[in-house]
Amino acid sequence: MRKLGWLVPALYIVFLLLPIYWLVSMSFKTTNEILGAFTLWPKKFTLENYQKIFTDPTWYNGYINSLIYVVINTVISVLVALPAAYAFSRYRFLGDKHLFFWLLTNRMAPAAVFALPFFQLYSAIGLFDTHIAVALAHCLFNIPLAVWILEGFMSSVPRQLDETAYLDGYGFWRFFLKIFLPTIAAGIGVAAFFCFMFSWVELLLAKTLTSVAAKPIAATMTRTASSSGYELGLLAAAGTLTIIPGAFVIYFVRNYIAKGFALGRV
Amino acid sequence: MEGKTQNQMGWLFVLPVVTLVAFNAVIPLMAVVNYSVQETFGNNMFFFEGVKWFEQVLHSDRFHASLGRQLFFSGIILAIEVPLGVAIALAMPRRGPWVSVCLVLMALPLLIPWNVVGAMWNIFALPDIGMLGRLLNDLGINYNYTQQPISAWATLIAMDVWHWTSLVVLLAYAGLSAIPDAYYQAAKIDGASPWAVFRYIQLPKMRRVLTIAVLLRFMDSFNIHTEPFVLTGGGPGNATTLLSIDLVKIALGQFDLGPAAAMSIIYFLIILLLSWVFYAVMTRGEEQ
Numbered sequence: 001m002r003k004l005g006w007l008v009p010a011l012y013i014v015f016l017l018l019p020i021y022w023l024v025s026m027s028f029k030t031t032n033e034i035l036g037a038f039t040l041w042p043k044k045f046t047l048e049n050y051q052k053i054f055t056d057p058t059w060y061n062g063y064i065n066s067l068i069y070v071v072i073n074t075v076i077s078v079l080v081a082l083p084a085a086y087a088f089s090r091y092r093f094l095g096d097k098h099l100f101f102w103l104l105t106n107r108m109a110p111a112a113v114f115a116l117p118f119f120q121l122y123s124a125i126g127l128f129d130t131h132i133a134v135a136l137a138h139c140l141f142n143i144p145l146a147v148w149i150l151e152g153f154m155s156s157v158p159r160q161l162d163e164t165a166y167l168d169g170y171g172f173w174r175f176f177l178k179i180f181l182p183t184i185a186a187g188i189g190v191a192a193f194f195c196f197m198f199s200w201v202e203l204l205l206a207k208t209l210t211s212v213a214a215k216p217i218a219a220t221m222t223r224t225a226s227s228s229g230y231e232l233g234l235l236a237a238a239g240t241l242t243i244i245p246g247a248f249v250i251y252f253v254r255n256y257i258a259k260g261f262a263l264g265r266v
Numbered sequence: 267m268e269g270k271t272q273n274q275m276g277w278l279f280v281l282p283v284v285t286l287v288a289f290n291a292v293i294p295l296m297a298v299v300n301y302s303v304q305e306t307f308g309n310n311m312f313f314f315e316g317v318k319w320f321e322q323v324l325h326s327d328r329f330h331a332s333l334g335r336q337l338f339f340s341g342i343i344l345a346i347e348v349p350l351g352v353a354i355a356l357a358m359p360r361r362g363p364w365v366s367v368c369l370v371l372m373a374l375p376l377l378i379p380w381n382v383v384g385a386m387w388n389i390f391a392l393p394d395i396g397m398l399g400r401l402l403n404d405l406g407i408n409y410n411y412t413q414q415p416i417s418a419w420a421t422l423i424a425m426d427v428w429h430w431t432s433l434v435v436l437l438a439y440a441g442l443s444a445i446p447d448a449y450y451q452a453a454k455i456d457g458a459s460p461w462a463v464f465r466y467i468q469l470p471k472m473r474r475v476l477t478i479a480v481l482l483r484f485m486d487s488f489n490i491h492t493e494p495f496v497l498t499g500g501g502p503g504n505a506t507t508l509l510s511i512d513l514v515k516i517a518l519g520q521f522d523l524g525p526a527a528a529m530s531i532i533y534f535l536i537i538l539l540l541s542w543v544f545y546a547v548m549t550r551g552e553e554q
Contacts, residue, residue, distance in 0.1 A: 019390040221381065246374070
């Protein structure tokens, strides 16, 4: 039993990789090969699909748009969550617990409920079809998440650290920026990781709030799938490229993930 | 919660967060509440209707059917993903180079955009040219997710297990790695069976993270929209039309704002209520 224990995660990882393999292998096939015969790997290896994506602005702009709003959202979410998480972990103030719970309820709101009102709200203030609109809209679920994660990390830092710094003559902001933030660097990394992740994978709101100028790659894919026939190879190539930024981010935070989860905050 | 200082300045620190979230949550929610009690005939003319839409939604067979499908879906997802995730986490290596490899590979599905997950499974399971569909049909299983409700449901569940079990694994694994070695040594000296170790050491230590795993998986599976929409579009027929798919159909497809808004509010309340029940049940023993 103990000896065969490694089989369980190994089989699970194979199960995870199979659909990804199919997507990647399809992206290197020609449309004829995909529709014509069932082949387990590309018989006529082609880079045509990728070439089309990298030369057609409607395609590669989708990636740029997605990355822009994801980065803006991550920066805003973490920046505003830092002082708030500090307040929740260090101070008692009127209504603090209710406020914390209210923030978390927003993590439960179905995006489908907000699609139409968001469209009206952001059209009314003239931000429709801008990167900042999507970045702000994603704050709805990313800020509560960032506050929750950061509060967990900050509460595990002993309060003596704060008190010692004040005794040493540090002002609040100097202490916060020079001593406190470096102490919870791992927490900031984990929070940024999750903000990036949830903003990158969300589509419903991103699609609702954009039409042309800020259209995310995921929306380009769905619209292409329906408009220009069934170009599976092209779709597979576009899908494969959306996996890459996530894979990069995971690789960089791999040592922090387990620690972030260990605090029981997601 | 002890050792905190009373400081109303805390409000200044949370003000930016409250402003941004309130802007995104309160204004749209008020719009939804507004629509839910009004009738419109276009031209921006609205008439107060009271609870008419709520009664209509609560009595409609269509809502009952999609709510039933939604509860069934979330129930199955939790029943499969939580035990499976715990089992995988228990079997994972505790230290060494393989830990990073496992974590990175397992986290991969979590970072794929949701519509790409749907599209990926769509082409993976195509009965004629997809790997999975072809394999099942070659094995003599009659499988076609675009035509048979059972195939569609099986594909939908397989997709969600593929997509989200890793979240449970990562959480459970983190809970396990927080257990000091001394506990295991003590159990070994006492001659405890692997089951006893699991039941009396590992499971209690994982309780907190598992609560979070169950809550997150419940909330997210109850809100799921994009993946089933891309995979099956709610079909065949209405077989996989979950709550959010139905809601978007009514709101953006038919533009029936009143019923859609009433349904949104009922939907949100069900999530809040069930999340609270899960939370209360799973943390019941903690205060004792």
